[in-house]
Amino acid sequence: MRRLLIVPCGEIGAGLPGRLAGALPRLLPFEVTVGEALAVPAGAYHPRRRQYLASELLVELRRQAGGRPEPLLAVTDVDIFAPGLSFVFGLADRRAAAAVISLARLRPEFYGGKPDPALGEKRALKEAVHEAGHLLGLPHCQAPGCIMRFSSTVAETDAKGPGFCSACHRRVFP
Numbered sequence: 001m002r003r004l005l006i007v008p009c010g011e012i013g014a015g016l017p018g019r020l021a022g023a024l025p026r027l028l029p030f031e032v033t034v035g036e037a038l039a040v041p042a043g044a045y046h047p048r049r050r051q052y053l054a055s056e057l058l059v060e061l062r063r064q065a066g067g068r069p070e071p072l073l074a075v076t077d078v079d080i081f082a083p084g085l086s087f088v089f090g091l092a093d094r095r096a097a098a099a100v101i102s103l104a105r106l107r108p109e110f111y112g113g114k115p116d117p118a119l120g121e122k123r124a125l126k127e128a129v130h131e132a133g134h135l136l137g138l139p140h141c142q143a144p145g146c147i148m149r150f151s152s153t154v155a156e157t158d159a160k161g162p163g164f165c166s167a168c169h170r171r172v173f174p
Helices: 015-026 054-064 117-135 154-158 166-172
Strands: 002-009 030-034 051-053 072-076 090-093 098-102
Touching: 002 015, 002 054, 002 117, 015 030, 015 072, 015 117, 051 054, 054 072, 054 090, 054 098, 072 117, 090 117, 098 117, 117 154
Parallel strands: 002 030, 002 072, 072 098
Antiparallel strands: 090 098
């Protein structure tokens, strides 16, 4: 069984990483553990955008995690972006065996709604499965409802998964 390490990064609360670790093995071929919390890397912050560059965040978090051999999935509360995009919900780098998801834009209150921890957590699980799918080598998928479909809005995240389409499922569970 493959292993995956969930690493809290920032002020995300104590319970969510454990709940993700409990849910992910039902959806992915991973044994999941929760590691020690890491600090949000200040060097990844871009003041003009008031966001963190996700790729820089991954490099620094992988460094902070030391020589851990298992893939790492960081869960952070800071807003992240990738070049050419105004934001991303997550990013994975298979070569570095590291991924990150951001809770910032998954929370309804980001869009002026009332706090809904259950909805935010449901979205976080979907994004965690999506980024872990990239760590397993899956590309983005065009199938409606597939967790590997790219999401540029929370409505698109809400409309997908948390499972794989049949083609992606066969690649994850051959």
